[in-house]
Amino acid sequence: MIRRELRHKGGTKLESIEYKCPNCNADLKFNPDTQKLDCEFCMSSFTIDEVKNACAEAENSIPDEVLEEERQEFEEHTNLYHCKSCGAEIMADDQQTALFCYYCHNPVILSGKMGGKYRPSKVIGFKLNRDKAVKLFKSWVAKRRFVPDDFKSEQQVEKITGLYVPFWVADCKIKANYHATGKKIRSWSTGNYRYTETKEFRVDRCADVVMQGIPADGETKIDDLLMESIEPYDYKELQPFSMSYLSGFFADKYDVDEAGVFPRIRDRATAASRKVITDSVTGYNSVVVMSEHYDILKTDWSYIMLPVWFMTYRYNDQIYEFAINGQTGKLAGTPPLNKKKLFRFCTILGAGLSVAFYLLGGAML
Amino acid sequence: MNKFGKFLAFMALLTVFILGVAYIPIGSTKNLAEGWDGDTSASCLVDDADLFGKKDEKQLNSVIRETADELELNILIYVAGSDDAHLSDEATEAKAHNMYDETYGEYTDGVLYYMDMSGGYSAYDFISTSGKATVMYQKDIENIFTYLDGYLPASGEQIVPEEIYSAIEAFCRQLETKKSRNQLYFHDTYHGLYNYFERGEFRVTRSKPFPLRALIMLVCTAIGALIALIVHACIKRHYKFKTAANPSVYVAREKTAFTERSDVQTRTHVSKVRIESSSGGGGSRGGGGHSFGGSHGGGGHHR
Numbered sequence: 001m002i003r004r005e006l007r008h009k010g011g012t013k014l015e016s017i018e019y020k021c022p023n024c025n026a027d028l029k030f031n032p033d034t035q036k037l038d039c040e041f042c043m044s045s046f047t048i049d050e051v052k053n054a055c056a057e058a059e060n061s062i063p064d065e066v067l068e069e070e071r072q073e074f075e076e077h078t079n080l081y082h083c084k085s086c087g088a089e090i091m092a093d094d095q096q097t098a099l100f101c102y103y104c105h106n107p108v109i110l111s112g113k114m115g116g117k118y119r120p121s122k123v124i125g126f127k128l129n130r131d132k133a134v135k136l137f138k139s140w141v142a143k144r145r146f147v148p149d150d151f152k153s154e155q156q157v158e159k160i161t162g163l164y165v166p167f168w169v170a171d172c173k174i175k176a177n178y179h180a181t182g183k184k185i186r187s188w189s190t191g192n193y194r195y196t197e198t199k200e201f202r203v204d205r206c207a208d209v210v211m212q213g214i215p216a217d218g219e220t221k222i223d224d225l226l227m228e229s230i231e232p233y234d235y236k237e238l239q240p241f242s243m244s245y246l247s248g249f250f251a252d253k254y255d256v257d258e259a260g261v262f263p264r265i266r267d268r269a270t271a272a273s274r275k276v277i278t279d280s281v282t283g284y285n286s287v288v289v290m291s292e293h294y295d296i297l298k299t300d301w302s303y304i305m306l307p308v309w310f311m312t313y314r315y316n317d318q319i320y321e322f323a324i325n326g327q328t329g330k331l332a333g334t335p336p337l338n339k340k341k342l343f344r345f346c347t348i349l350g351a352g353l354s355v356a357f358y359l360l361g362g363a364m365l
Numbered sequence: 366m367n368k369f370g371k372f373l374a375f376m377a378l379l380t381v382f383i384l385g386v387a388y389i390p391i392g393s394t395k396n397l398a399e400g401w402d403g404d405t406s407a408s409c410l411v412d413d414a415d416l417f418g419k420k421d422e423k424q425l426n427s428v429i430r431e432t433a434d435e436l437e438l439n440i441l442i443y444v445a446g447s448d449d450a451h452l453s454d455e456a457t458e459a460k461a462h463n464m465y466d467e468t469y470g471e472y473t474d475g476v477l478y479y480m481d482m483s484g485g486y487s488a489y490d491f492i493s494t495s496g497k498a499t500v501m502y503q504k505d506i507e508n509i510f511t512y513l514d515g516y517l518p519a520s521g522e523q524i525v526p527e528e529i530y531s532a533i534e535a536f537c538r539q540l541e542t543k544k545s546r547n548q549l550y551f552h553d554t555y556h557g558l559y560n561y562f563e564r565g566e567f568r569v570t571r572s573k574p575f576p577l578r579a580l581i582m583l584v585c586t587a588i589g590a591l592i593a594l595i596v597h598a599c600i601k602r603h604y605k606f607k608t609a610a611n612p613s614v615y616v617a618r619e620k621t622a623f624t625e626r627s628d629v630q631t632r633t634h635v636s637k638v639r640i641e642s643s644s645g646g647g648g649s650r651g652g653g654g655h656s657f658g659g660s661h662g663g664g665g666h667h668r
């Protein structure tokens with residue numbers, strides 16, 4: 001990660017040394033104001049020691065697992081299809097032909113081969129078959145009376161597509177720094193007086209938080225929140241990728257790289273780290289945070305594919321996306337609301353209640 | 366249709382709905398009203414206090430009957446004497462109502478003016494109205510009393526027959542000037558009856574008059590609409606996206622370690638407040654009731 005040819009003598013020539021960002025691998029820039037190295041891509045900043053430590057660890061880790069040979073094989077046996085309507089790029093193995101876009105359901109055309117770099121290192125295979133996915137979807141829809149009628153139709157259900165979604169999975173090391181003032185309040189009465197005792201505490205917490213396997217999908221088309229909602233996946237079932245996993249399913253080509261998903265990873269890592277800290281601050285009636293910092297010192301990435309039963313539904317010029325975790329069966333999505341249906345129901349309800357109140361209340365008054 | 370047009374159409378439908386439902390009567394619509402039998406001779410002065418001579422009484426009776434004929438009401442003016450001195454206000458009211466009913470019958474149109482000339486230290490006059498008189502005068506009874514205060518002696522003062530004579534004349538004139546049909550209805554809470562005019566006909570029924578029903582329906586519709594709105598909002602909430610997974614599941618607990626974890630007490634502060642003691646309020650006392658027959662309005666007045 002450090003370009004070795006650059007000299008580093010007593011820190012005087014720091015500006016000329018090029019470091020790579022431990023989070024997203026972009027070039028770091030030295031910031032004389034903070035005496036830190038900043039990454040312009042993912043907005044991280046590090047002390048020189050932090051970068052050095054991160055690099056030392058990286059050198060011990062196993063290098064790129066995916067061999068050139070495997071990449072070659074991958075490229076040969078996959079076809080890439082392009083959707084002219086929505087721009088989606090869909091991958092299938094050479095045994096099957098994609099006809100329709102999983103996203104907008106328009107016809108797709110063969111546009112070439114999938115590059116070797118898109119071969120994931122690992123994959124979780126589909127555990128939930130199509131019938132089960134359809135059943136889950138149907139029971140989920142059944143609970144919602146005010147969806148448009150055709151949303152429940154067989155035609156719609158047929159649009160459910162088994163899709164391997166490309167995910168960037170991040171392992172992060174976070175340094176958490178938290179300082180707050182906590183108050184414990186106790187009160188009691190003696191005679192005619194009420195006493196209130198307020199004890200103030202200085203609360204200091206520092207922690208090295210390690211997070212493993214924070215996923216972020218590398219596909220801009222699919223709503224990020226939707227993908228987060230069908231989490232978590234059980235990574236114990238991760239297997240080395242092989243072409244056989246693709247048969248019968250489609251896969252998506254990622255269009256966002258590590259640096260692109262890093263802000264999302266950071267948000268989630270920060271939220272989880274804050275939770276670790278605040279969970280350890282207990283027993284106070286009130287806590288006022290003075291300062292808190294969550295710095296991601298290092299991120300290790302792996303690129304994997306995760307199974308998703310995916311479906312879209314177009315209603316009132318809006319696209320509704322639905323996803324079912326192909327491993328656990330967890331379902332997420334925004335049900336389309338037929339406002340007319342709901343309005344009709346509420347009007348009848350309101351009118352019925354009004355008449356009932358009139359007859360009951362009028363007699364009682 | 367644009368949004369405003371739709372809104373107007375909706376409001377029009379809503380109005381039709383409210384008025385349509387309000388058309389359904391609540392309770393019995395049987396009309397108990399007995400009207401006025403046209404017998405002016407039944408209207409008269411009853412002078413229990415013996416204030417007037419034969420001549421005065423005759424003259425007063427003719428004034429009363431003229432007014433009765435004009436207004437199409439029974440009018441009874443009762444001048445209470447010392448026999449009634451012991452009556453409480455409630456008993457006076459009950460006596461007035463009962464006396465009216467016994468003289469003219471229940472639910473007939475008419476007025477009884479109870480003039481307290483018993484000489485007691487707290488004179489209590491009362492006007493009992495019945496039939497359409499309830500609607501005609503209820504609003505103005507207090508005003509009529511105030512007007513008559515100019516003629517009548519205060520409690521304990523000397524009772525001068527000439528003054529009472531003028532007061533009765535004034536009362537008859539007041540009946541003519543204060544009559545009103547503007548009041549929508551009179552509610553006799555004691556019997557649960559409504560006195561009102563509907564399409565020119567005077568009615569006494571258990572069923573509420575239409576304007577009141579429309580008002581009730583309006584309130585009911587507002588409540589119904591509110592509930593419908595709440596239901597609407599609740600259902601709509603179920604059609605929102607559910608929140609995303611909690612990233613805490615990705616924390617590797619065994620590898621996560623605190624490098625600093627301290628809670629140091631910096632300050633203690635104790636405040637002392639005197640406890641204010643509060644005492645309970647007094648109880649309330651309810652009054653007793655007196656029963657009477659027909660549906661009556663009316664009002665009393667202390668002089």
Ligand SMILES: [Zn+2]
Pocket residue numbers: 021022023024025026039040041042043044
């Ligand atoms: Zn970076």
Ligand SMILES: [Zn+2]
Pocket residue numbers: 083084085086087088101102103104105106
């Ligand atoms: Zn498409």
